[in-house]
Amino acid sequence: MDRMGRKLWLSIAFVCLTIILVGCGTGGSSSGSSLDVDADGKKKLIVGTDATYPPMEYMDEKGNIVGIDIDIVNAIAEAAGFEVEYKNYGWEPLFPALDNGEVDFAVSSITITKERKQSFDFTEPYFIANQLILVPEDSDVELFDDLADKRVSVQINTTGHHVVADLLGKTSSKIVAAETMPLAISEMINGNADASVGDNAVILDYQKNNPDVDLKTVEDDSFEKEYYGLMVKKGNKEVLDLLNEGIKKIKENGKLKEITGFDME
Numbered sequence: 001m002d003r004m005g006r007k008l009w010l011s012i013a014f015v016c017l018t019i020i021l022v023g024c025g026t027g028g029s030s031s032g033s034s035l036d037v038d039a040d041g042k043k044k045l046i047v048g049t050d051a052t053y054p055p056m057e058y059m060d061e062k063g064n065i066v067g068i069d070i071d072i073v074n075a076i077a078e079a080a081g082f083e084v085e086y087k088n089y090g091w092e093p094l095f096p097a098l099d100n101g102e103v104d105f106a107v108s109s110i111t112i113t114k115e116r117k118q119s120f121d122f123t124e125p126y127f128i129a130n131q132l133i134l135v136p137e138d139s140d141v142e143l144f145d146d147l148a149d150k151r152v153s154v155q156i157n158t159t160g161h162h163v164v165a166d167l168l169g170k171t172s173s174k175i176v177a178a179e180t181m182p183l184a185i186s187e188m189i190n191g192n193a194d195a196s197v198g199d200n201a202v203i204l205d206y207q208k209n210n211p212d213v214d215l216k217t218v219e220d221d222s223f224e225k226e227y228y229g230l231m232v233k234k235g236n237k238e239v240l241d242l243l244n245e246g247i248k249k250i251k252e253n254g255k256l257k258e259i260t261g262f263d264m265e
């Protein structure tokens with residue numbers, strides 16, 4: 001290459017580099033934060049959820065996303081000084097939405113588990129739960145182990161699904177894995193399953209709101225305590241710190257207990 005040619009290549013390379021650097025610079029705001037800021041200068045976080053899970057997160061008649069989890073997140077946002085906007089993704093699509101940055105965090109009665117911690121980060125726990133079995137009133141099921149030869153419906157890829165898979169085998173055709181918990185319960189009521197297994201608050205809420213359906217719940221000591229956390233993309237320390245700050249505050253000022261009715265510690 002002659003001198004002119006080399007010079008030309010150098011200038012092209014320089015222009016390209018400048019474009020790349022400028023492009024990067026406009027990506028983040030000057031504070032080093034990637035979060036949007038609203039008119040009052042407050043950070044605004046997009047929150048993803050699966051709003052099919054009453055009383056935790058569901059749609060009211062007007063189509064608003066409401067529930068105990070939503071009250072908790074609103075309290076956290078107020079305590080830590082940020083705004084929130086909820087988006088309903090459904091359960092399974094919620095995880096990739098977090099991964100690809102469409103949402104800043106997820107609230108969905110998500111149990112903090114070792115497996116999930118490998119791919120996502122969790123806040124401090126804000127709610128305690130456990131699995132509960134729901135069966136027709138005349139069922140002979142008394143213990144979890146009684147489900148070993150039964151068809152069991154669950155919401156797919158939930159901790160309920162995991163415990164049932166441990167008992168029946170991961171690929172068992174006796175597991176009816178529905179997209180939502182209400183659908184899982186319908187499968188049982190329609191006779192496609194002998195029992196449903198899911199988070200206690202949701203099972204109890206269903207039973208309470210459907211007194212015409214003859215159902216009973218069965219507890220089992222083998223079900224471990226589960227702790228719900230808010231979930232962020234792995235490594236998103238900015239959002240994680242903000243959420244933990246809010247959780248700490250609403251634990252200290254009694255607001256969390258006011259919403260859930262129980263002490264976390």
Ligand code: ARG
Binds near residue numbers: 053
């Ligand atoms: N706690 C269970 C889990 O983490 C079930 C959560 C399901 N939440 C929902 N909104 N559908 O696997």
